Amino acid sequence: QVHLIESGGGLVQSGGSLRLSCVASGSSAVGWFRQAPGKERVFVAAIHWTDGRTLYSDSVKDRFTISRDHAKNTVHLQMNNLKPEDTAVYYCAAPWANTIVELPRDLYEYKYWGQGTQVTVSS
Secondary structure: OOEEEEEOOEEEEOOOOEEEEEEEEOOOEEEEEEEOOOOOOEEEEEEEOOOOOEEEOOOOOOOEEEEEEHHHOEEEEEEOOOOHHHOEEEEEEEEOOOOOOOOOOOHHHEEEEOOOEEEEEEO
């Protein structure tokens, strides 16, 4: 069983920064997804818990950084140069697989989900 607890959302102006955190125990990898109002949940980034490999969507690459803190069982998503289109509920997730060869980026590859945290970027 994997437990996921997110924190760090809020309201920020365009160009600003936020850091999301996800306490994740017992997972081989952690992914971040987001869902804007009226839209589908989409992949943002993922990190391999053991070797630190990362994967990003094109829309956030070069602006967002995913990292992990082994000591605190926590994955962070540092979001810089935020834009209004980044406004969404952000979810962290853990995959079905116990062994990861390629970092998963599809919804169906993730089994466990956090409760979500709202990020709002004003223009």
